[in-house]
Amino acid sequence: MRCPETDNQELLVAYGAGRLGSRETAKLEAHLAECEACRVACAAQATVWKALDGWEAEPLASDFDARLLARIASEEQPGWRRRWREWLRAVAARPAVPAFAALFMVVAGFWLLPRGAPPEPRADAALVREIEIIEATLDDLEMVKELSGGDRGEGARSL
Amino acid sequence: MKTGVQQTVVGVAALEHDAQLMLRVREGDQASFGLLLEKYRAPVVHFLYRMVQNQAVAEELAQEVFLRVYRSRTSYEPAARFTTWLFRIATHLALNWLRDGKHERLQERLDEEGEGQTVRRDVPDRRPSAEQILLKRVRRDEIRAAIAALPAKQRAAVLMHKYQEMDYAQIAGALGCSESAVKSLLFRAYETLRARLRRLA
Numbered sequence: 034m035r036c037p038e039t040d041n042q043e044l045l046v047a048y049g050a051g052r053l054g055s056r057e058t059a060k061l062e063a064h065l066a067e068c069e070a071c072r073v074a075c076a077a078q079a080t081v082w083k084a085l086d087g088w089e090a091e092p093l094a095s096d097f098d099a100r101l102l103a104r105i106a107s108e109e110q111p112g113w114r115r116r117w118r119e120w121l122r123a124v125a126a127r128p129a130v131p132a133f134a135a136l137f138m139v140v141a142g143f144w145l146l147p148r149g150a151p152p153e154p155r156a157d158a159a160l161v162r163e164i165e166i167i168e169a170t171l172d173d174l175e176m177v178k179e180l181s182g183g184d185r186g187e188g189a190r191s192l
Numbered sequence: 193m194k195t196g197v198q199q200t201v202v203g204v205a206a207l208e209h210d211a212q213l214m215l216r217v218r219e220g221d222q223a224s225f226g227l228l229l230e231k232y233r234a235p236v237v238h239f240l241y242r243m244v245q246n247q248a249v250a251e252e253l254a255q256e257v258f259l260r261v262y263r264s265r266t267s268y269e270p271a272a273r274f275t276t277w278l279f280r281i282a283t284h285l286a287l288n289w290l291r292d293g294k295h296e297r298l299q300e301r302l303d304e305e306g307e308g309q310t311v312r313r314d315v316p317d318r319r320p321s322a323e324q325i326l327l328k329r330v331r332r333d334e335i336r337a338a339i340a341a342l343p344a345k346q347r348a349a350v351l352m353h354k355y356q357e358m359d360y361a362q363i364a365g366a367l368g369c370s371e372s373a374v375k376s377l378l379f380r381a382y383e384t385l386r387a388r389l390r391r392l393a
Protein backbone atom coordinates (compact mmCIF):
# COMPACT_ATOMS: atom_id res chain seq x y z
CA MET A 34 0.00 0.00 0.00
CA ARG A 35 1.00 3.63 -0.49
CA CYS A 36 2.37 5.08 2.70
CA PRO A 37 -0.55 7.05 4.18
CA GLU A 38 1.74 9.34 6.10
CA THR A 39 3.16 10.85 2.94
CA ASP A 40 0.57 9.92 0.37
CA ASN A 41 -2.85 9.29 1.88
CA GLN A 42 -3.67 11.39 4.93
CA GLU A 43 -7.34 10.61 4.43
CA LEU A 44 -6.72 7.07 5.61
CA LEU A 45 -4.97 8.16 8.80
CA VAL A 46 -7.69 10.66 9.65
CA ALA A 47 -10.49 8.16 8.97
CA TYR A 48 -8.64 5.55 11.05
CA GLY A 49 -8.28 7.97 13.96
CA ALA A 50 -11.97 8.80 13.68
CA GLY A 51 -12.91 5.13 13.68
CA ARG A 52 -14.62 5.57 10.33
CA LEU A 53 -12.64 2.98 8.42
CA GLY A 54 -14.14 -0.32 7.30
CA SER A 55 -12.78 -3.55 8.76
CA ARG A 56 -10.86 -4.55 5.61
CA GLU A 57 -9.21 -1.16 5.27
CA THR A 58 -8.44 -1.17 8.99
CA ALA A 59 -6.71 -4.54 8.68
CA LYS A 60 -4.70 -3.34 5.67
CA LEU A 61 -3.65 -0.15 7.42
CA GLU A 62 -2.72 -1.98 10.63
CA ALA A 63 -0.53 -4.34 8.63
CA HIS A 64 1.21 -1.30 7.19
CA LEU A 65 1.52 0.29 10.63
CA ALA A 66 3.41 -2.76 11.87
CA GLU A 67 6.11 -1.97 9.34
CA CYS A 68 6.07 1.81 9.13
CA GLU A 69 7.39 3.96 11.94
CA ALA A 70 6.34 7.26 10.34
CA CYS A 71 2.73 6.13 10.07
CA ARG A 72 2.70 4.82 13.63
CA VAL A 73 3.85 8.21 14.90
CA ALA A 74 1.29 10.03 12.76
CA CYS A 75 -1.51 7.73 13.91
CA ALA A 76 -0.61 8.19 17.56
CA ALA A 77 -0.56 11.96 17.10
CA GLN A 78 -3.91 11.91 15.30
CA ALA A 79 -5.38 9.80 18.10
CA THR A 80 -4.16 12.39 20.60
CA VAL A 81 -5.85 15.17 18.63
CA TRP A 82 -9.06 13.16 18.45
CA LYS A 83 -9.09 12.44 22.15
CA ALA A 84 -8.30 16.05 23.00
CA LEU A 85 -11.19 17.25 20.85
CA ASP A 86 -13.46 14.69 22.51
CA GLY A 87 -12.68 16.32 25.81
CA TRP A 88 -13.77 19.77 24.72
CA GLU A 89 -17.28 20.01 26.03
CA ALA A 90 -19.55 22.77 24.86
CA GLU A 91 -21.27 25.12 27.27
CA PRO A 92 -24.86 24.49 28.32
CA LEU A 93 -27.45 26.59 26.53
CA ALA A 94 -29.29 29.47 28.11
CA SER A 95 -32.68 28.19 29.16
CA ASP A 96 -34.50 31.04 27.44
CA PHE A 97 -33.10 30.27 23.98
CA ASP A 98 -36.38 29.00 22.50
CA ALA A 99 -38.45 31.70 24.12
CA ARG A 100 -36.19 34.41 22.71
CA LEU A 101 -36.25 32.87 19.26
CA LEU A 102 -40.00 32.50 19.27
CA ALA A 103 -40.45 36.06 20.42
CA ARG A 104 -38.34 37.23 17.50
CA ILE A 105 -40.27 35.10 15.05
CA ALA A 106 -43.52 36.34 16.50
CA SER A 107 -42.51 39.97 16.30
CA GLU A 108 -41.71 39.49 12.61
CA GLU A 109 -44.83 37.54 11.81
CA GLN A 110 -47.41 40.06 12.80
CA PRO A 111 -46.69 43.39 14.42
CA GLY A 112 -50.13 43.84 16.00
CA TRP A 113 -50.34 40.50 17.67
CA ARG A 114 -49.19 41.44 21.13
CA ARG A 115 -52.44 42.91 22.31
CA ARG A 116 -54.35 39.85 21.22
CA TRP A 117 -51.79 37.61 22.79
CA ARG A 118 -52.04 39.44 26.08
CA GLU A 119 -55.78 39.01 26.02
CA TRP A 120 -55.30 35.36 25.45
CA LEU A 121 -52.74 35.18 28.21
CA ARG A 122 -55.37 36.14 30.75
CA ALA A 123 -56.76 32.69 30.29
CA VAL A 124 -53.27 31.19 30.53
CA ALA A 125 -53.66 27.89 28.92
CA ALA A 126 -52.14 25.37 26.62
CA ARG A 127 -53.27 22.23 24.99
CA PRO A 128 -52.49 19.32 27.30
CA ALA A 129 -49.97 16.62 26.49
CA VAL A 130 -47.81 18.64 24.16
CA PRO A 131 -44.13 19.07 24.82
CA ALA A 132 -43.35 22.46 26.34
CA PHE A 133 -41.83 23.72 23.14
CA ALA A 134 -44.75 22.75 20.95
CA ALA A 135 -47.10 24.37 23.43
CA LEU A 136 -45.03 27.50 23.45
CA PHE A 137 -44.87 27.58 19.73
CA MET A 138 -48.60 27.31 19.46
CA VAL A 139 -48.92 30.10 21.94
CA VAL A 140 -46.49 32.47 20.34
CA ALA A 141 -46.30 31.77 16.65
CA GLY A 142 -49.32 29.68 15.94
CA PHE A 143 -51.87 31.69 17.80
CA TRP A 144 -52.97 33.98 15.01
CA LEU A 145 -51.88 31.78 12.12
CA LEU A 146 -53.71 28.57 12.82
CA PRO A 147 -57.44 28.42 12.34
CA ARG A 148 -58.95 29.18 15.71
CA GLY A 149 -60.99 26.31 17.09
CA ALA A 150 -62.42 25.84 20.55
CA PRO A 151 -60.44 27.59 23.29
CA PRO A 152 -57.84 25.25 24.75
CA GLU A 153 -58.29 23.77 28.20
CA PRO A 154 -56.71 25.87 30.96
CA ARG A 155 -53.64 24.21 32.35
CA ALA A 156 -51.45 25.18 35.26
CA ASP A 157 -47.89 24.56 34.19
CA ALA A 158 -45.16 26.40 36.05
CA ALA A 159 -42.57 25.83 33.33
CA LEU A 160 -44.87 27.16 30.68
CA VAL A 161 -45.78 30.19 32.74
CA ARG A 162 -42.08 30.85 33.28
CA GLU A 163 -41.40 30.59 29.53
CA ILE A 164 -44.25 32.97 28.83
CA GLU A 165 -42.71 35.45 31.26
CA ILE A 166 -39.43 35.19 29.36
CA ILE A 167 -41.20 35.80 26.10
CA GLU A 168 -42.89 38.84 27.56
CA ALA A 169 -39.57 40.18 28.78
CA THR A 170 -37.89 39.50 25.45
CA LEU A 171 -40.66 41.28 23.61
CA ASP A 172 -40.24 44.28 25.86
CA ASP A 173 -36.51 44.24 25.15
CA LEU A 174 -37.08 43.92 21.43
CA GLU A 175 -39.48 46.83 21.38
CA MET A 176 -37.09 48.93 23.35
CA VAL A 177 -34.21 48.09 21.04
CA LYS A 178 -36.40 48.88 18.03
CA GLU A 179 -37.33 52.25 19.46
CA LEU A 180 -33.75 53.06 20.35
CA SER A 181 -32.37 52.07 16.97
CA GLY A 182 -35.18 53.60 14.94
CA GLY A 183 -36.33 50.24 13.72
CA ASP A 184 -33.22 49.26 11.80
CA ARG A 185 -32.44 46.26 13.93
CA GLY A 186 -31.59 43.15 12.01
CA GLU A 187 -29.92 44.95 9.14
CA GLY A 188 -28.37 42.48 6.80
CA ALA A 189 -30.31 39.72 8.40
CA ARG A 190 -32.32 39.08 5.26
CA SER A 191 -29.33 39.05 2.97
CA LEU A 192 -28.57 35.35 2.87
CA MET B 193 -42.72 10.69 -18.75
CA LYS B 194 -43.93 7.89 -16.54
CA THR B 195 -40.43 7.23 -15.27
CA GLY B 196 -40.12 10.92 -14.45
CA VAL B 197 -43.17 10.73 -12.21
CA GLN B 198 -41.94 7.53 -10.62
CA GLN B 199 -38.57 9.07 -9.95
CA THR B 200 -40.24 12.01 -8.24
CA VAL B 201 -42.31 9.69 -6.09
CA VAL B 202 -39.27 7.64 -5.15
CA GLY B 203 -37.39 10.88 -4.48
CA VAL B 204 -40.05 12.10 -2.06
CA ALA B 205 -40.27 8.72 -0.34
CA ALA B 206 -36.52 8.61 0.08
CA LEU B 207 -36.38 12.13 1.47
CA GLU B 208 -34.67 12.24 4.80
CA HIS B 209 -36.83 12.88 7.80
CA ASP B 210 -35.50 16.40 8.41
CA ALA B 211 -36.25 17.50 4.87
CA GLN B 212 -39.77 16.17 5.26
CA LEU B 213 -40.17 18.18 8.45
CA MET B 214 -38.91 21.27 6.67
CA LEU B 215 -41.39 20.72 3.85
CA ARG B 216 -44.11 20.59 6.48
CA VAL B 217 -42.85 23.85 7.91
CA ARG B 218 -43.14 25.24 4.39
CA GLU B 219 -46.79 24.17 4.39
CA GLY B 220 -47.32 26.13 7.61
CA ASP B 221 -46.85 23.39 10.21
CA GLN B 222 -44.98 25.13 12.99
CA ALA B 223 -44.78 22.11 15.24
CA SER B 224 -42.37 20.64 12.69
CA PHE B 225 -40.20 23.69 13.08
CA GLY B 226 -40.25 23.02 16.81
CA LEU B 227 -39.03 19.47 16.21
CA LEU B 228 -36.18 20.69 14.00
CA LEU B 229 -35.25 23.29 16.59
CA GLU B 230 -35.36 20.69 19.34
CA LYS B 231 -33.04 18.42 17.36
CA TYR B 232 -30.53 20.98 16.09
CA ARG B 233 -30.53 23.74 18.70
CA ALA B 234 -27.62 22.25 20.66
CA PRO B 235 -25.52 21.07 17.68
CA VAL B 236 -25.77 24.49 16.02
CA VAL B 237 -24.99 26.44 19.19
CA HIS B 238 -22.08 24.12 20.03
CA PHE B 239 -20.67 24.43 16.52
CA LEU B 240 -20.92 28.21 16.66
CA TYR B 241 -19.47 28.28 20.15
CA ARG B 242 -16.43 26.35 18.99
CA MET B 243 -16.13 28.65 15.98
CA VAL B 244 -16.31 31.97 17.84
CA GLN B 245 -15.48 30.71 21.36
CA ASN B 246 -17.97 32.95 23.07
CA GLN B 247 -21.18 31.45 24.34
CA ALA B 248 -23.31 34.60 24.21
CA VAL B 249 -22.23 35.34 20.65
CA ALA B 250 -22.76 31.71 19.66
CA GLU B 251 -26.32 31.81 20.96
CA GLU B 252 -26.99 35.13 19.25
CA LEU B 253 -25.71 33.75 15.94
CA ALA B 254 -27.69 30.54 16.44
CA GLN B 255 -30.84 32.62 16.91
CA GLU B 256 -30.07 34.19 13.56
CA VAL B 257 -29.53 30.75 11.99
CA PHE B 258 -32.94 29.49 13.09
CA LEU B 259 -34.59 32.77 12.22
CA ARG B 260 -33.22 32.38 8.69
CA VAL B 261 -34.35 28.77 8.51
CA TYR B 262 -37.83 29.91 9.48
CA ARG B 263 -37.80 32.82 7.06
CA SER B 264 -36.66 30.65 4.16
CA ARG B 265 -39.34 28.03 4.77
CA THR B 266 -41.47 29.23 1.84
CA SER B 267 -38.60 28.87 -0.61
CA TYR B 268 -37.12 25.71 0.87
CA GLU B 269 -36.28 22.99 -1.65
CA PRO B 270 -34.71 19.76 -0.41
CA ALA B 271 -31.82 19.92 -2.88
CA ALA B 272 -29.25 19.05 -0.24
CA ARG B 273 -29.49 17.28 3.07
CA PHE B 274 -31.12 19.44 5.71
CA THR B 275 -28.02 19.41 7.93
CA THR B 276 -25.84 20.53 5.03
CA TRP B 277 -28.16 23.47 4.42
CA LEU B 278 -28.41 24.26 8.13
CA PHE B 279 -24.66 24.23 8.63
CA ARG B 280 -24.17 26.22 5.47
CA ILE B 281 -26.18 29.01 7.09
CA ALA B 282 -24.35 28.60 10.39
CA THR B 283 -20.92 28.56 8.75
CA HIS B 284 -21.79 31.57 6.63
CA LEU B 285 -22.79 33.56 9.72
CA ALA B 286 -19.77 32.45 11.73
CA LEU B 287 -17.28 33.24 8.96
CA ASN B 288 -18.91 36.64 8.42
CA TRP B 289 -18.82 37.36 12.10
CA LEU B 290 -15.16 36.41 12.33
CA ARG B 291 -14.35 38.40 9.20
CA ASP B 292 -15.84 41.81 9.79
CA GLY B 293 -15.50 44.15 12.68
CA LYS B 294 -19.19 43.77 13.43
CA HIS B 295 -18.33 41.32 16.15
CA GLU B 296 -16.81 43.97 18.36
CA ARG B 297 -20.08 45.89 18.35
CA LEU B 298 -22.11 42.80 19.08
CA GLN B 299 -19.67 41.88 21.80
CA GLU B 300 -20.12 45.26 23.45
CA ARG B 301 -23.87 44.96 23.32
CA LEU B 302 -23.80 41.49 24.80
CA ASP B 303 -21.48 42.61 27.55
CA GLU B 304 -23.87 45.41 28.43
CA GLU B 305 -26.86 43.12 28.33
CA GLY B 306 -25.03 40.58 30.41
CA GLU B 307 -24.66 42.99 33.30
CA GLY B 308 -27.31 42.76 35.96
CA GLN B 309 -29.06 39.97 34.17
CA THR B 310 -28.94 36.43 35.36
CA VAL B 311 -29.79 33.68 32.95
CA ARG B 312 -30.68 30.32 34.37
CA ARG B 313 -28.46 27.67 32.86
CA ASP B 314 -29.06 23.98 32.93
CA VAL B 315 -25.81 22.87 34.49
CA PRO B 316 -25.49 19.15 35.01
CA ASP B 317 -24.96 18.16 38.60
CA ARG B 318 -21.51 16.65 38.60
CA ARG B 319 -18.79 17.51 41.08
CA PRO B 320 -15.30 16.55 39.98
CA SER B 321 -12.39 17.23 42.31
CA ALA B 322 -10.52 20.54 42.20
CA GLU B 323 -7.50 18.83 40.68
CA GLN B 324 -9.59 17.25 37.96
CA ILE B 325 -11.18 20.58 37.21
CA LEU B 326 -7.81 22.29 36.95
CA LEU B 327 -6.33 19.62 34.71
CA LYS B 328 -9.39 19.63 32.54
CA ARG B 329 -9.27 23.38 32.27
CA VAL B 330 -5.62 23.41 31.23
CA ARG B 331 -6.31 20.82 28.55
CA ARG B 332 -9.41 22.60 27.38
CA ASP B 333 -7.54 25.90 27.11
CA GLU B 334 -4.85 24.20 25.02
CA ILE B 335 -7.47 22.78 22.70
CA ARG B 336 -9.38 26.04 22.47
CA ALA B 337 -6.23 27.93 21.61
CA ALA B 338 -5.18 25.35 19.02
CA ILE B 339 -8.58 25.50 17.32
CA ALA B 340 -8.71 29.29 17.52
CA ALA B 341 -5.31 29.49 15.84
CA LEU B 342 -6.58 27.65 12.76
CA PRO B 343 -7.70 29.72 9.77
CA ALA B 344 -11.50 30.09 9.98
CA LYS B 345 -12.36 27.77 7.09
CA GLN B 346 -10.07 25.02 8.36
CA ARG B 347 -11.64 25.44 11.76
CA ALA B 348 -15.14 25.10 10.34
CA ALA B 349 -14.12 22.00 8.39
CA VAL B 350 -12.58 20.32 11.43
CA LEU B 351 -15.54 21.12 13.70
CA MET B 352 -18.09 19.76 11.23
CA HIS B 353 -15.95 16.68 10.60
CA LYS B 354 -15.25 15.99 14.26
CA TYR B 355 -18.36 17.00 16.15
CA GLN B 356 -21.08 16.83 13.50
CA GLU B 357 -19.58 13.71 11.94
CA MET B 358 -20.29 15.12 8.50
CA ASP B 359 -18.65 13.50 5.48
CA TYR B 360 -16.55 15.36 2.91
CA ALA B 361 -19.48 15.93 0.57
CA GLN B 362 -21.61 17.47 3.33
CA ILE B 363 -18.79 19.69 4.55
CA ALA B 364 -18.18 20.75 0.94
CA GLY B 365 -21.86 21.64 0.66
CA ALA B 366 -21.76 23.63 3.86
CA LEU B 367 -18.58 25.48 2.93
CA GLY B 368 -19.55 25.95 -0.69
CA CYS B 369 -16.37 24.42 -2.04
CA SER B 370 -15.25 21.17 -3.68
CA GLU B 371 -14.64 17.92 -1.85
CA SER B 372 -10.97 18.02 -2.71
CA ALA B 373 -10.77 21.50 -1.23
CA VAL B 374 -12.38 20.16 1.96
CA LYS B 375 -9.85 17.33 2.16
CA SER B 376 -7.02 19.75 1.77
CA LEU B 377 -8.49 22.06 4.45
CA LEU B 378 -8.98 19.13 6.81
CA PHE B 379 -5.58 17.56 6.38
CA ARG B 380 -3.76 20.84 6.79
CA ALA B 381 -5.82 21.53 9.92
CA TYR B 382 -5.18 18.11 11.44
CA GLU B 383 -1.50 18.37 10.61
CA THR B 384 -1.31 21.65 12.53
CA LEU B 385 -3.30 20.20 15.42
CA ARG B 386 -1.13 17.08 15.59
CA ALA B 387 1.99 19.19 15.93
CA ARG B 388 0.42 21.55 18.43
CA LEU B 389 -1.43 19.08 20.64
CA ARG B 390 1.31 16.46 20.71
CA ARG B 391 2.18 17.30 24.31
CA LEU B 392 -1.33 16.42 25.46
CA ALA B 393 -0.59 12.76 24.77
Ligand SMILES: [Zn+2]
Pocket residue numbers: 035036037038039064068069070071
Ligand atom coordinates in the same frame (compact mmCIF):
# COMPACT_ATOMS: atom_id res chain seq x y z
ZN1 LIG C 1 3.68 4.51 6.26
